[in-house]
Amino acid sequence: MKLSQLFAKTKKETPKETEVISHRYLTRADFIEQSFSGVYRFLPLGFRVLKKIEKIIREEMLNLGAQEMYLPVLQNKNLWLETDRWQTIDPPLFKLKDRHKKEIALGSTHEEEITDIVRHRVKSWQDLPLYLFQIQDKFRNEMRASGGLLRTREFLMKDLYSFHNSEKDLINFYNKVKKSYFRIFKRCGLKAVCVEASPGTIGGKLSHEFMLISEAGEDKILICKRCGFGANIEKVGKIKKCPKCRSNLEKKNCIEVGHIFNLGIKYSKIMGARYLDKNGKSKPIIMGCYGIGLSRLMAAVVEINHDKKGIIWSKEISPFDIHLIEIGGGQENKIKNETEKLYKNLGREGIEVLYDDRDKSAGEKFVDADLMGIPIRIVISEKTLEKNCVEVKKRDQEKVRLVKIDQISNYKF
């Protein structure tokens, strides 16, 4: 992609309504734009990142043996009445009426939907276990949106649901999901902490949250450095000693990016999702559900990986692999020709290159590159061409190195 063609324009000044760092950088670098309170537009750069995160999550879900589906956003009121969550779920549902004045909800989560599907289809122990997931926009009628993408009223979420014929099988899978979540966050360049949490209005007997330690976070957790115990302060209250090893606990602010729930038979019991076991005895299906907020995750990455100049994307979720800059290539000349050639060659190898072909000063190109945060920067100028080289620099390092142009495809970034 040539930067001159990209639908994006960086901003020099920080828009005044942006308070948290991720919101500022994502707005200044033109990844996102606010539509109105709690609702955001993903511009081409932001959408690319979102798609990369989605790809990682999808791969990890498929690895767990889960199957991808797509459930409706418009949801039947009657299903919500069955579980008594029509009025009680918090944050509340967005509700609307059709032309016959029938009430409908915009999906904020899909336990009702998925349980409805499963109760009509799963009849036998032989149909279990079953793992289904989707990646879809969710709508939540929050009291207040805040922190840019950190808390919005419409957001992209991955929700996975699992169905089992024994508690033991559920716990086994639950632990697999935990590992899978750690891998997902790691691939996004983050180190997550898993803590005990309270299940809220999703319910169930046990839940764990995946937290990223960050000042911008709204949650507070207590963690034990010695044994690794961790819990949301909401769940355990103001304890000072670790309940497992009696050491002192540390309090940290963090961003919740994932939450997994052992639902037990909460939904299957109410909604009548049952199966026949090996003895022909009817039993409620044991369920789990597992969520990750992708758009929040994107903001969290920026919150954690940035410096004074801008964003620092990790390799797997960066909108492009390489930021290619020409200096002094304003007219048709050797520099421009060499850069074009390199751009095409890298592209042919499947490397996603953002090529800054604009007729702008070197300084401006560097500033934009730093702000956008693509992890590898390659510069071509008269200086480098004298040695038949290009200059390679990593976004998170100061040092630059010269690499022969004809060696660049063998170069390990």
Add this chain to the structure above:
RNA sequence: CGGGGUGUGGUGUAAUGGUUAACAUAUCCGCUUUGGGAGCGGACGAUUCCCGGUUCGAGUCCGGGCACCCCGACCA
């Protein structure tokens, strides 16, 4: 929903109640430039959030709305 704050070109700011609302930046054209937001010249761009009031006169004062941000409860 309670509390606090802010609304002026795309963005950031300025303007004792007094001409045609100013500056920077962004954008467009021309020339000149190219290693850390370059220079010169020209141009485009604003019913000063909305409605009402006070006044000879309102961006500015008053009343009422609306929007957005922050704090609280909640959440991926």
